[in-house]
Amino acid sequence: MSIEVQLPALGESVLEGTVARWLVKEGDAVEQDQPIVEVTTDKVDAEIPAPAAGVIEALVAAEGDVVPVGGVLARIAAPGEARPGAQRAASARAPAPAQAPPQPSAPPRPAAPAPRSPAPGPAEPARATPVARRVAEDTGVDLGRVPGTGIGGRVTKADVERAAAPPAAAAATPARPAAAARPAPTPAGRGARAPAADRFGHYAVQEGDRVVPMSPLRKLVAEHMVYSKQTAPHVGTVAEVDLGGVVRLRDAHKEAFAEQHGVPLTFLPFVVHAAVRALREHPALNASVLEDSIVEKRDVHVGIAVETERGLIVPVVRHADRLSLAGLAAAIEDLSARSRTKRLSADELQGGTFTVSNPGRHGNLYGFAIINQPQVGILRMGEIVKRPVVRSVGGEDAIVVRPVMHLALSYDHRAVDGAPANAFLHRVKELLETADFDL
Amino acid sequence: MGDGLHIDWLGRVPYADALARQADAVEARRAGASGDRLLLLEHPPVVTLGRSAREENLRTPRAALVARGVEVHEVARGGDVTWHGPGQLVGYLIVDLAARGLADAPAFLRLVEAALADALARLGVAAEARPGMTGVFVAGSAPPRKLASIGLGLRGWISWHGFALNVTTAPHAFSDIVPCGLHGVSMTSLAQELGTERAGLLDEARAAVAAAFSERLA
Numbered sequence: 082m083s084i085e086v087q088l089p090a091l092g093e094s095v096l097e098g099t100v101a102r103w104l105v106k107e108g109d110a111v112e113q114d115q116p117i118v119e120v121t122t123d124k125v126d127a128e129i130p131a132p133a134a135g136v137i138e139a140l141v142a143a144e145g146d147v148v149p150v151g152g153v154l155a156r157i158a159a160p161g162e163a164r165p166g167a168q169r170a171a172s173a174r175a176p177a178p179a180q181a182p183p184q185p186s187a188p189p190r191p192a193a194p195a196p197r198s199p200a201p202g203p204a205e206p207a208r209a210t211p212v213a214r215r216v217a218e219d220t221g222v223d224l225g226r227v228p229g230t231g232i233g234g235r236v237t238k239a240d241v242e243r244a245a246a247p248p249a250a251a252a253a254t255p256a257r258p259a260a261a262a263r264p265a266p267t268p269a270g271r272g273a274r275a276p277a278a279d280r281f282g283h284y285a286v287q288e289g290d291r292v293v294p295m296s297p298l299r300k301l302v303a304e305h306m307v308y309s310k311q312t313a314p315h316v317g318t319v320a321e322v323d324l325g326g327v328v329r330l331r332d333a334h335k336e337a338f339a340e341q342h343g344v345p346l347t348f349l350p351f352v353v354h355a356a357v358r359a360l361r362e363h364p365a366l367n368a369s370v371l372e373d374s375i376v377e378k379r380d381v382h383v384g385i386a387v388e389t390e391r392g393l394i395v396p397v398v399r400h401a402d403r404l405s406l407a408g409l410a411a412a413i414e415d416l417s418a419r420s421r422t423k424r425l426s427a428d429e430l431q432g433g434t435f436t437v438s439n440p441g442r443h444g445n446l447y448g449f450a451i452i453n454q455p456q457v458g459i460l461r462m463g464e465i466v467k468r469p470v471v472r473s474v475g476g477e478d479a480i481v482v483r484p485v486m487h488l489a490l491s492y493d494h495r496a497v498d499g500a501p502a503n504a505f506l507h508r509v510k511e512l513l514e515t516a517d518f519d520l
Numbered sequence: 521m522g523d524g525l526h527i528d529w530l531g532r533v534p535y536a537d538a539l540a541r542q543a544d545a546v547e548a549r550r551a552g553a554s555g556d557r558l559l560l561l562e563h564p565p566v567v568t569l570g571r572s573a574r575e576e577n578l579r580t581p582r583a584a585l586v587a588r589g590v591e592v593h594e595v596a597r598g599g600d601v602t603w604h605g606p607g608q609l610v611g612y613l614i615v616d617l618a619a620r621g622l623a624d625a626p627a628f629l630r631l632v633e634a635a636l637a638d639a640l641a642r643l644g645v646a647a648e649a650r651p652g653m654t655g656v657f658v659a660g661s662a663p664p665r666k667l668a669s670i671g672l673g674l675r676g677w678i679s680w681h682g683f684a685l686n687v688t689t690a691p692h693a694f695s696d697i698v699p700c701g702l703h704g705v706s707m708t709s710l711a712q713e714l715g716t717e718r719a720g721l722l723d724e725a726r727a728a729v730a731a732a733f734s735e736r737l738a
Binding site: 092 | 550565566567605623624625626627628629672673674675676679706
């Protein structure tokens, strides 16, 4: 005889929980009180212990499933009686309705009304939570046509409800599978505004698509980008920079530099050095917006945005204004080497006051980066390309070939107006073109 | 054992060590070898990932974030990403809820919020819980200014994890990693609200928090 592990009542106001992670698998022997599954609720996360010793016979609920209080999570067979996995697919994956939790002693319910679509199994195309399946049954929504926003693209109850909601006036006839596929923006719906994604469209996953869940880093980056774009009105301005002087300087010194300092001399420290000097002269760009104030910072800590194969990272060169060109080159080299070997401390990834983005050789002509909050400016390097430019040679205009890079500044117009931003960028250009660097 | 609340000040403890101490304390509580405890401490800077009900948080707990070089821990508590570090008073509550007749997780959460509001009142800041938002906020603040974050876990009916009260944390300690204000909430600190950086504020906060929890969990 097997024992059911049910989701316990975690509190009066807790009606259901989401299976976050199984700590055991079918066939595992467990001791009494051993935590076997982690369940999240909107209030707390709970590890549910095994009520008795035995062998896990079936994990009835899958990770991501929403289970009502009293719903069956797993079955444990007394030692010796185990039939691992025997009933997983066929059994009561569908818990009773959340509104009416079953009695703790209720036997497992048979799967709710036979699905019209192929039975759950390996070939099942639509991944959905049990609650979503039940709602789909009730509303006649074809699960296969509902885009899932849940874990791993799983269709959730909310997805089904959204799909089932008939556009505007047709509310009287809820069961309309045809309406399910694509909630369209509707002019009639102007009164009660639906979430943006409903109004502007979901993508319905097609066969053959590859669904890649976002990594935590990807999600952090995504949140940061949305936050920055929503918070800071970005304005862009671009300078065309003649790097002839810098190229000459670098060519003349790169071997001696590498020998003396042990790091290669790239273009990045030149740009950072020029930016830092310009920031000192234009502190408006070395600032943050803090509620109703603009905070101009004493210290200059420059974040260096670098794309790595693991994603975007922005190590910070602290007190960049106190460093010589060689010091900057060494600091940048050190940070990027350690970022490749994952040996950066948290301190080295925060506290930047301005950012320089270096997309590398394939940076294209120019592009506007998104400001790294809570900063107010970011400078993005374009690729360095030889271009014909007009110069005055002996009093005559002449077309000459020069290495040219475009530098694009994105700035936060809440804090910085066009004139100071352009003056700053112009100063960076001037410093780079003058190429007055100590080597 | 089991009567009252035993409170320890552990000083500055790395996150992983504190996690192990909590697990030990939960085990000891379960075995009846110790009573309910409140572990008070500070962490060196660290980012922790709660279960935000996203599978990838569970399956790729740290690989991606470690790539940034951040000390990162994925933990079985509610909530999303958070930051801990110097100037923040962290409290881990190892309490057998069932033994106290408190077998209601949301009710315990409200108790923790109320105890923190008590402590903040002693320290001179009126604070409150907000319906639908876990944590403790400056009373009447709009947009809400958050003083303390709460993330509780349960092992059976024994709680673990707890709260983090910003005492003298730098105003931008959070914004560099988690874009706070995403949901219209900004992080504040006791020092910021009091307008003082007076020495010993962390000690004062520790005493006030200890007193408040001793009363609520007498």
